[in-house]
Amino acid sequence: MRLPRFALRCFCFLVYLFLLAPIVVVLLSSLTTTEYIVFPPKGITLRWYLELIEHAEFMQSFLLSVVVALGTSLVSTVIGTLASLAIVRRSFPGKTAIIQLIGSPLLIPSVVFGVALLQFYSWIGLAASPLALILGHIILTVPFVVRLVVAGLVGFDRSIEQAARNLGAGPFTVFFRITLPMIKSGVIAGAIFSFITSFDDLTVALFIVSTDVVTLPVRIYTYMQYQYDPIITSVSSIMIVFTVVLMVVIEKVLGVGKVFMSKQQ
């Protein structure tokens, strides 16, 4: 049993290396002194981070992406949580159809959804704007929120709510003082998940953006098609650090494994 176990360890080590490789490469390449992207980096400099200051468009895109992601995560968490409450606790006609409708964005390739949204927006005359992006991203993220919150609501002991009601608490008090705290982890997980999904989305945003309204992933994608300098790796590195910080927060609040395990069910 010694040898298989050793072989398993070596194999897994290689796989972890494979998983981390592109991220490490991007981080290290951003330090190169050359005018082009190269790995391993030649020399070490922070020049490309300083050059970012002159490329204000990246900062604008970053801020836009953050605003869109925050808006998406806020709206989709609220409406997703409300819908989950109805789905788990009420019976109503057409329930199955509604559950399927809310889950179906996961089945639709996002390219097709992006195209459909672009056509629809141009018909109703909604130009590229944070709102237009947020509406699209809500569709992508509500299914996750519903899944996570529903998982938290199933097996919820309702006698506590009833006790509160009998003691004279109004429905809103019950919701904010009892229900919400008990499903908190699902709701937070949904919010963080929505934020990351929206922040990372290229496919749908690619169709909606205009020359003034460009999210960071789209900015990086289009920049790379014309130029190949290390600015792109420095922007990317900042994004990676940003995400890692977010990940540490999730880990502290909930435990990363838990958040993503429930995504699977």
Next chain:
Amino acid sequence: MQAERITYPKPDVAPEKKKKAAKKHAETWLLLFPALVIFVFFFLLPLFFLFITSLKTFDASRGIGDQWTLENYVKFLSDPFYLGVIWRTIKIGLVTTLIALVISYPVAFHISQAKGTVKNLLTLIVLSPLLISMVIRCYGWVILLANNGVVNQALLSLRWIEQPLTFLYTELGVVIGMVHVLFPYMVLSIMGSLERIDPSLIRAAQNLGASPLRTFFAVVLPLTLPGVFAGSVMVFSLSVSSFVTPAILGGTQVKVMSYLTYEQVAVLLNWPYGAAIGFLLILIATCTIILYSRILASSEKGVAIQ
């Protein structure tokens, strides 16, 4: 709710009850209303209009013509070039799924055996591709797989190859990127079923004298098949519909259906044709899921027997 239960039924309570039921009904729809409105207006309607578009003729000046036609679908399904694109899309999906499965099973097993901090750390490494922007990960691969990139240099210095291999803008490059992106879905799915195995089953096998390898193949592996299956379907359907990875690592050289949809609409401005390709793509992805739930339904019966 509770108030209803403690009210004693009296003859004149009926209208009161009806009122309460109606109020409850209104509350339900109030809860669903915001999500439904957004889904109907920004999901169903756009897709419906796009479907209509896919049934229209192409008009060079306006994009969408006036005539109804099935030409867009027929054109795609009767042209060997486009059928090749469907086949390539499916092939990349199958190869990606197979590779992801083979490399993620041992990893899932390894992680499920680990404990405490190590386990958390390993889970984090496995999940990291999910969290780091897809665009950035793909550019990481562009740097790694370039003709003078690290991978080629390593292979050259090991003398495994004589000349640099071309990875970028080939199916191999797309598969590598795709496995990387979709790997976490497979691992999580397999880990889920590994962790659901009752440890007493493994102890029982060992007490009955089974070697660790035998225990694995006779007990553990069969019990994780549903997880393997679920992961495979998820990876396959995500890979056929993914856009970012094939666009960056395959570009115009390795066209898949999602890229073709994008190209028709955004570059060639042939909306009806792009829409038709998009709906064929939906069809492929949906068929996978339906097939999956069919097989899962029958395999669950199989698992229940055990």
